Amino acid sequence: MKILFYDTKKYDKESFDMVAPEFPDMEIDYLETDLNKHTARLAAGYDAICAFVSSDVSEAVVNRLGECGVKLILMRCAGFNNVDLKAAAANNITVLRVPGYSPEAVAEHAMALALAVNRRIHKGYIKVRENNFSLIGLTGTNFHGKVAGIVGTGKIGAAMCRICHGFGMKVIAYDMYKNPDLDFVTYVSLDEVLKNSDLISLHCPLLKGTYHMINKDTIAMMKDNVILVNTSRGALIATEDLISGIRSKKFFGVGLDVYEEETNNVFENREDDILETSITARLLSFPNVIVTSHQGFLTKEALAAISETTLTNARDFAAGKVNEANLVK
Ligand code: NAD
Numbered sequence: 001m002k003i004l005f006y007d008t009k010k011y012d013k014e015s016f017d018m019v020a021p022e023f024p025d026m027e028i029d030y031l032e033t034d035l036n037k038h039t040a041r042l043a044a045g046y047d048a049i050c051a052f053v054s055s056d057v058s059e060a061v062v063n064r065l066g067e068c069g070v071k072l073i074l075m076r077c078a079g080f081n082n083v084d085l086k087a088a089a090a091n092n093i094t095v096l097r098v099p100g101y102s103p104e105a106v107a108e109h110a111m112a113l114a115l116a117v118n119r120r121i122h123k124g125y126i127k128v129r130e131n132n133f134s135l136i137g138l139t140g141t142n143f144h145g146k147v148a149g150i151v152g153t154g155k156i157g158a159a160m161c162r163i164c165h166g167f168g169m170k171v172i173a174y175d176m177y178k179n180p181d182l183d184f185v186t187y188v189s190l191d192e193v194l195k196n197s198d199l200i201s202l203h204c205p206l207l208k209g210t211y212h213m214i215n216k217d218t219i220a221m222m223k224d225n226v227i228l229v230n231t232s233r234g235a236l237i238a239t240e241d242l243i244s245g246i247r248s249k250k251f252f253g254v255g256l257d258v259y260e261e262e263t264n265n266v267f268e269n270r271e272d273d274i275l276e277t278s279i280t281a282r283l284l285s286f287p288n289v290i291v292t293s294h295q296g297f298l299t300k301e302a303l304a305a306i307s308e309t310t311l312t313n314a315r316d317f318a319a320g321k322v323n324e325a326n327l328v329k
Helices: 010-022 059-067 085-090 102-118 121-129 154-168 190-196 215-221 239-247 277-285 300-318
Strands: 004-005 029-030 048-051 072-075 094-096 147-151 170-174 199-202 226-230 251-256 288-291
Touching: 010 029, 010 300, 029 094, 048 085, 059 072, 059 085, 059 147, 072 300, 085 094, 085 226, 094 300, 102 154, 102 199, 102 251, 102 288, 102 300, 147 154, 147 251, 154 170, 170 190, 190 215, 239 251, 239 277, 277 288
Parallel strands: 004 029, 004 048, 048 072, 072 094, 147 170, 147 199, 199 226, 226 251, 251 288
Antiparallel strands: none
């Protein structure tokens, strides 16, 4: 099977090269450029393409891939909100993903953001580097004894529940499906999570029903001085409403690994660019906001699991079988 790998970063190639010897029938060509309507045609002659969270896998791109004879889209990530599944079905292209490569990697990053923004680590680090040893402005709150509200208790949300429990927090959660492993979690309605939590962490997928689930009405329900963390998908939060909420001092802190309009920024060095939108700049203007660039997945363990599962998906497909759990439809 010939696979064209889009948007290759150094760490992608290293982790795929590490497992490649286990998959001698897979021939991978790595491209630095990402998938879009201009680069889709490069897939002519390939059986499969491998794409990531910021790749453009929209209808026009999928149609182009279909014309090129591509039969398989390998998403090397869990999310698939950027893939036009109707177009994939119409072109008889199978879409496979990596649903749970290392939930702890993302959950640990969510807690890292929560802790950093709570204890103002980002401010303390800069101050000390400038020989400013004053503690003014760095007062945080204890997480121990506080309420963590987890929205979505799938693989990552469950890992976050366990971490918060380990911190001595009372853990409440909202999900349509109760996770039977989480006997220490109290399931409540979404409204109750919003009203009662000191720390809210989002772990549900971006779907029509979850788009802008955090908006001016749901922000108004939250406790004053809440900490909000989003490591899931940017569009779960209506960013303009979030910015208004931050300005009205609703939040003690906000930690974002994902944000709306991140697509052009994610994984790119844009230090010489004039950015097209001001969302990032406005978010970064607040002293109680930390933004990271979709790095929740970035641990050695997660990268190893992503490459192993992606190539297993490809091998299974070539052998005429598909792991239903990894199939996106
Ligand atoms: P998962 O499928 O295991 O769990 C998602 C959970 O959300 C499920 O239990 C589902 O029932 C629940 N859910 C669906 N709609 C909901 C709603 N309206 N309200 C509350 N819960 C709802 O997925 P996961 O592996 O835990 O991943 C969660 C999300 O994390 C992914 O969708 C992806 O967007 C994101 N993610 C981010 C990174 C990163 O690097 N920042 C990495 C991987 C995944």
